[in-house]
Amino acid sequence: MENFVINNPTVLHFGKNVISKLPAIAKLYGKKALLVIGQGSVIKNGIYDEVISLLKKANIEIIEYNGIKPNPVYNDVDIAAKIAKEEKVDFIIAVGGGSVIDSAKMISITTFVENSVWDFYENKIKPLKALPLIAVLTIAATGTEMNCFAVLQNNETLQKEGYAHPLIYPKHSFLDPQYTFSVPLAQTSYGIVDLIAHCLEYFFGEGDSPMSDKIAIATIAEAIECAPTLLSDLYNYELRARIMYAATIALNGWNSYGKIGADWGVHNIGHVLSLICDIPHGASLSIAYIAWLKYHSKKASDKIQKLGHLLYRDPSIENTINNIEQFFKSIGCPINFKEANIDTNKYSLILNTMLKNKVGGEFYKLSEEDITNIFYLMSA
Amino acid sequence: MENFVINNPTVLHFGKNVISKLPAIAKLYGKKALLVIGQGSVIKNGIYDEVISLLKKANIEIIEYNGIKPNPVYNDVDIAAKIAKEEKVDFIIAVGGGSVIDSAKMISITTFVENSVWDFYENKIKPLKALPLIAVLTIAATGTEMNCFAVLQNNETLQKEGYAHPLIYPKHSFLDPQYTFSVPLAQTSYGIVDLIAHCLEYFFGEGDSPMSDKIAIATIAEAIECAPTLLSDLYNYELRARIMYAATIALNGWNSYGKIGADWGVHNIGHVLSLICDIPHGASLSIAYIAWLKYHSKKASDKIQKLGHLLYRDPSIENTINNIEQFFKSIGCPINFKEANIDTNKYSLILNTMLKNKVGGEFYKLSEEDITNIFYLMSA
Numbered sequence: 200m201e202n203f204v205i206n207n208p209t210v211l212h213f214g215k216n217v218i219s220k221l222p223a224i225a226k227l228y229g230k231k232a233l234l235v236i237g238q239g240s241v242i243k244n245g246i247y248d249e250v251i252s253l254l255k256k257a258n259i260e261i262i263e264y265n266g267i268k269p270n271p272v273y274n275d276v277d278i279a280a281k282i283a284k285e286e287k288v289d290f291i292i293a294v295g296g297g298s299v300i301d302s303a304k305m306i307s308i309t310t311f312v313e314n315s316v317w318d319f320y321e322n323k324i325k326p327l328k329a330l331p332l333i334a335v336l337t338i339a340a341t342g343t344e345m346n347c348f349a350v351l352q353n354n355e356t357l358q359k360e361g362y363a364h365p366l367i368y369p370k371h372s373f374l375d376p377q378y379t380f381s382v383p384l385a386q387t388s389y390g391i392v393d394l395i396a397h398c399l400e401y402f403f404g405e406g407d408s409p410m411s412d413k414i415a416i417a418t419i420a421e422a423i424e425c426a427p428t429l430l431s432d433l434y435n436y437e438l439r440a441r442i443m444y445a446a447t448i449a450l451n452g453w454n455s456y457g458k459i460g461a462d463w464g465v466h467n468i469g470h471v472l473s474l475i476c477d478i479p480h481g482a483s484l485s486i487a488y489i490a491w492l493k494y495h496s497k498k499a500s501d502k503i504q505k506l507g508h509l510l511y512r513d514p515s516i517e518n519t520i521n522n523i524e525q526f527f528k529s530i531g532c533p534i535n536f537k538e539a540n541i542d543t544n545k546y547s548l549i550l551n552t553m554l555k556n557k558v559g560g561e562f563y564k565l566s567e568e569d570i571t572n573i574f575y576l577m578s579a
Numbered sequence: 580m581e582n583f584v585i586n587n588p589t590v591l592h593f594g595k596n597v598i599s600k601l602p603a604i605a606k607l608y609g610k611k612a613l614l615v616i617g618q619g620s621v622i623k624n625g626i627y628d629e630v631i632s633l634l635k636k637a638n639i640e641i642i643e644y645n646g647i648k649p650n651p652v653y654n655d656v657d658i659a660a661k662i663a664k665e666e667k668v669d670f671i672i673a674v675g676g677g678s679v680i681d682s683a684k685m686i687s688i689t690t691f692v693e694n695s696v697w698d699f700y701e702n703k704i705k706p707l708k709a710l711p712l713i714a715v716l717t718i719a720a721t722g723t724e725m726n727c728f729a730v731l732q733n734n735e736t737l738q739k740e741g742y743a744h745p746l747i748y749p750k751h752s753f754l755d756p757q758y759t760f761s762v763p764l765a766q767t768s769y770g771i772v773d774l775i776a777h778c779l780e781y782f783f784g785e786g787d788s789p790m791s792d793k794i795a796i797a798t799i800a801e802a803i804e805c806a807p808t809l810l811s812d813l814y815n816y817e818l819r820a821r822i823m824y825a826a827t828i829a830l831n832g833w834n835s836y837g838k839i840g841a842d843w844g845v846h847n848i849g850h851v852l853s854l855i856c857d858i859p860h861g862a863s864l865s866i867a868y869i870a871w872l873k874y875h876s877k878k879a880s881d882k883i884q885k886l887g888h889l890l891y892r893d894p895s896i897e898n899t900i901n902n903i904e905q906f907f908k909s910i911g912c913p914i915n916f917k918e919a920n921i922d923t924n925k926y927s928l929i930l931n932t933m934l935k936n937k938v939g940g941e942f943y944k945l946s947e948e949d950i951t952n953i954f955y956l957m958s959a
Contacts, residue, residue, distance in 0.1 A: 200820045202594025205725075213836070214582025345585075407817075409804070410824055413797035421790050437787075440580040444790055444837065453833065456593070457824065512892065 200457035201406050206365075207452055209345045213374045213444065215436075218249060218335065222257035224371050228331045229289020231260040235279060235303040237267045237295045244381040246337055250294050262286045264306075270359070270473050270480070271298040273305075273351045276316040280309035283330065290331040293369075297341030297393075297480070300334045301349035304367035307332050317353055320360045329366040335373045338382050339443040340390030340481065342397060342450025344372035352474055357552050359470035361463070374447065376440040384430060388530040389481020390446060391426050395419050396469075396484040397449040400461040403502055405562040408457030415454035416509040421445045423510075426530050464560025465491045468573065471552045476541050485532035486539060490576035492520045495563060536578045550574045580837035581786050586745075587832055589725045593754045593824065595816075598629060598715065602637035604751050608711045609669020611640040615659060615683040617647045617675045621717055624761040630674050630715060642666045644686075650739070650853050650860070651678040653685075653731045656696040660689035663710065670711040673749075677721030677773075677860070680714045681729035684747035687712050697733055700740045709746040715753045718762050719823040720770030720861065722777060722830025724752035732854055737932050739850035741843070754827065756820035764810060768910040769861020770826060771806050775799050776849075776864040777829040780841040783882055785942040788837030795834035796889040801825045803890075806910050844940025845871045848953065851932045856921050865912035866919060870956035872900045875943060916958045930954045 212220060225232065232254065241247040254261055264279040283291070283306060293303030308326035309316040318324045336344045343349070347368045352359035382390070398415040422445050429438035448454070455461065468491065469483035496503060496516050507519030524534055533539035536546070553574060559565035565573070592600055605612065612634065621627040634641055644659040663671070663686055673683030688706035689696040698704045716724045723729070727748045732739035762770070778795040802825050809818035828834070835841065848871065849863035876883060876896050887899030904914055913919035916926070933954060939945035945953070 200594070200817060200824070202597060204593070205589075205591040208588075209585075211585040213584070214580070217582060409821060410798070410801050410828065413801060414794060417793035417797050418790070421793060424789070437580060440837070441789060444580070448790065457820075 200408050201459055203456045205452065205456060207345065207368065208370070209368045210371045211345055211374065211447065212371065214440070215375060215377060217373050217375050218253060221250065221253045221333070221373065225254060225259050225290075225292070225333060226257050228333070228370070230258065231262065231286065231288045233279065233283045233286070233288040233291045233306065234261050234263045235267060235291060235293045235295070235299055235306065236263070236265045237269070237299045239265070240381075241294050241337055246294060246335070246378055250292070250335060254292070262288055267295065267299045267302045269298050270477060271302045271351055273315065273317045273320070273353050276302050276305045276309055276351060279306045280316065283310045288330065290333065292333045292335065294335040294337065296336070296338035297343045297350075300336070300343045300369070301341070301351065303332055303334070304343070304349040304369070305351060305362065306330070308364070308366055316351065320351065320362055326364055326366050332367070332369045333371050333373075334369040335378075336443075337378045338386065338390055339379055339439070339446040340393040342394065342446055344369060344374060345447050345451040348450070350470070352470070354474075357474055358556060359474045361466070374443055376436055376443045379439050379443060380434050382433070384433065385531065386479065387430060387433065388532050389479045391422050391442060391530060392481040392485045392527060392532050394442075394446040394449040395422055396465060396488060398454055399488065400463055400466060401454045401458060402506060403499060403560075403562065404455075404458050404461040406457065406459035411454045411457050412505070413509070414448070416506070418445050418449050418454065419510060423526060430530055460561055462560035462562045464558070464563050464565060467556070467558040467560070468553065471549060471556060471558060472541075475545055475549050475552060476539070478539055478541070482533055482539055485527040485534055486536065486577050489520070489524050489527065489534045490573045492523065493576055494569065494573050496520065499563065546578055580788050581839055583836045585832065585836060587725065587748065588750075589748045590751045591725055591754065591827065592751065594820070595755060595757060597753050597755050598633060601630065601633045601713070601753065605634060605639050605670075605672070605713060606637050608713070608750070610638065611642065611666065611668045613659065613663045613666070613668040613671045613686065614641050614643045615647060615671060615673045615675070615679055615686065616643070616645045617649070617679045619645070620761075621674050626674060626715070626717055626758055630672070634672070642668055647675065647679045647682045649678050650857060651682045651731055653695065653697045653700075653733050656682050656685045656689055656731060659686045660696065663690045668710065670713065672713045672715065674715040674717065676716070676718035677723045677730075680716065680723045680749070681721070681731065683712055683714070684723070684729040684749070685731060685742065686710070688744070688746055696731065700731065700742055706744055706746050712747070712749045713751050713753075714749040715758075716823075717758045718766060718770055719759055719819070719826040720773040722774065722826055724749060724754060725827050725831035728830070730850070732850070734854075737854055738936060739854045741846070754823055756816055756823045759819050759823060760814050762813070764813065765911060766859065767810060767813065768806075768912050769859045771802050771822060771910060772861040772865045772907060772912050774822070774826040774829040775802055776845060776868060778834055779868065780843055780846060781834045781838060782886060783879060783940075783942065784835075784838050784841040786837065786839035791834045791837050792885070793889070794828070796886070798825050798829050798834065799890060803906060810910055840941055842940035842942045844938070844943050844945060847936070847938040847940070848933065851929060851936060851938060852921075855925055855929050855932055856919070858919055858921070862913055862919055865907040865914055866916065866957050869900070869904050869907065869914045870953045872903065873956055874949065874953050876900065879943065926958055
């Protein structure tokens with residue numbers, strides 16, 4: 200086990216109607232807020248109206264930035280940060296999923312610099328200060344509600360990158376499983392793949408922490424247990440709650456303590472697929488994970504056996520990969536380019552971008568040959 | 580799943596030589612500290628000298644209170660709180676195990692009132708303020724290092740009670756598994772029973788949160804996996820680290836979220852045994868748990884089956900109880916009064932105190948008949 204520090208400052212409010220606490224909490228952070236939302240689903244399902252009415256109740260002045268894209272781009276963050284600066288907002292409220300909350304996290308630190316947010320991703324600058332962030336989560340997937348990570352993409356340079364800094368933890372996050380009732384079937388499945396992928400990235404990460412591995416596997420088991428029934432009963436509160444909580448745990452640190460870190464190799468491959476084909480993050484991960492596991496069946500044999508043993512009580516490598524593949528298929532997630540309807544015309548750009556971005560993990564590094572072979576497994 | 584809030588403010592520093600960060604952190608809280616220790620084991624093993632030298636390096640003036648008993652009494656807390664008040668200390672540093680840290684937690688709030696600490700336990704007063712507390716843990720067992728609980732006993736009224744308040748979370752806790760190398764075999768075993776008992780209290784607690792149950796079971800599995808080798812190799816860093824971390828997780832909330840609460844029935848029985856016979860907390864729990872499980876084999880049949888399934892892949896109630904009993908025996912922990920060498924002269928006082936204190940759980944309430952039957956199982 201490696202040395203570690205547990206210090207996660209996000210206060211997480213979980214359950215039915217927890218949003219009723221918003222006025223009292225918002226008031227703690229000031230009188231004027233930047234409200235960040237996506238492309239309108241929160242308006243359709245009424246969550247927007249509820250949040251607005253609670254903020255008005257607390258006499259909070261609202262400046263709105265809407266239109267964050269499902270695969271969020273740095274340009275939106277730059278514009279929103281400029282508005283936050285000009286309007287001198289006291290804090291930020293993000294209402295949405297991973298893309299909205301990740302963007303809001305980056306707005307919170309970009310507001311205090313003259314640079315573009317992309318300079319953080321290129322390590323040209325470091326944040327010194329952040330606007331307080333309150334997050335209202337509307338989809339179970341990325342775990343951004345209780346961590347200090349944010350992913351953005353740059354369509355000009357064809358890069359999709361993760362950023363991490365303690366300043367970008369949300370101060371408070373509100374998780375009402377009822378808010379995820381209207382998430383469609385496909386997006387629900389992609390969220391489940393995403394949370395499983397986070398657990399796997401840590402499980403395959405560097406360093407040995409058996410307790411963290413056990414929590415990662417327990418979280419995957421929880422998702423596999425809930426998924427089939429939830430997908431045929433999308434308004435089931437208990438199952439929505441269990442998946443929402445599992446998604447938080449999958450990336451709030453609990454499966455990481457004592458390890459050196461996660462691998463992130465599969466995420467890096469998946470990011471290229473989202474970037475080139477604009478497919479959902481979860482779909483990119485189900486494709487990339489199966490190819491990655493198959494390609495690493497020898498190199499990571501000990502870990503795949505451990506995974507099979509802990510998850511299925513069956514250490515067979517072949518069965519373990521097959522079980523995960525069958526699970527992804529059973530919840531309607533693609534496991535190759537064809538199943539995701541990716542245009543064959545894009546194949547060469549995908550491979551070239553994977554090679555150019557030198558995709559690979561922190562622990563399982565990928566050579567050009569490795570990348571090419573994984574690409575062929577995905578395109579087979 | 581019930582609504583819940585995750586808000587655990589303790590910063591946990593875990594691993595080899597983490598104490599080197601103490602001077603920088605202690606300085607944040609002031610210039611004068613009350614140092615609370617037990618009956619001398621930290622002096623023998625050198626941890627005391629190391630902490631003192633680091634505090635001197637930070638120019639912290641130290642007022643010492645030593646002599647906290649393994650089953651800590653309220654009287655020590657009252658005396659120490661008076662000293663803290665007179666000396667106008669800025670913060671508290673507790674160096675020791677559960678008894679020392681629990682006492683320090685209660686000193687931190689008693690310093691600000693005119694009452695005896697016992698008035699908190701009797702709900703006569705509420706804390707409004709606490710001195711900041713830094714904990715240096717020297718034994719893996721109670722999980723006090725990352726929670727807001729404290730247990731004290733009152734030898735005059737023959738009560739041993741738990742107290743909970745958000746103000747008593749330690750600000751920082753330092754957990755160096757090397758500090759537990761010198762914990763003797765028996766105390767190491769009792770600590771393992773204690774952490775397993777915490778997981779079981781939540782597992783048998785009220786409310787349904789499958790993810791929290793999975794974490795509870797994963798933590799028990801971790802302890803069962805490490806125990807045999809650790810007990811024959813007490814200076815094994817990896818195993819000391821795994822048990823120390825498991826003990827923290829067993830009572831820092833991670834196995835509780837989404838449940839109504841833990842049962843605590845077995846702890847309440849165990850507290851009477853410690854109170855009357857001055858036996859270690861862990862030993863009282865191994866005795867009480869086996870009797871409790873046997874007595875509840877019908878009433879809690881569904882949960883015991885689930886426990887057996889998750890822990891041993893065997894839902895048989897008889898086998899599950901037997902497996903836990905054999906595990907406790909294998910690590911040298913008593914499962915009845917005889918094995919703990921409890922004087923038969925004390926039996927009637929034990930039963931009477933159990934009845935007088937109305938021991939029982941939050942979920943599994945115990946009638947006088949239940950208490951008497953559990954007593955007979957322990958004394959059989």
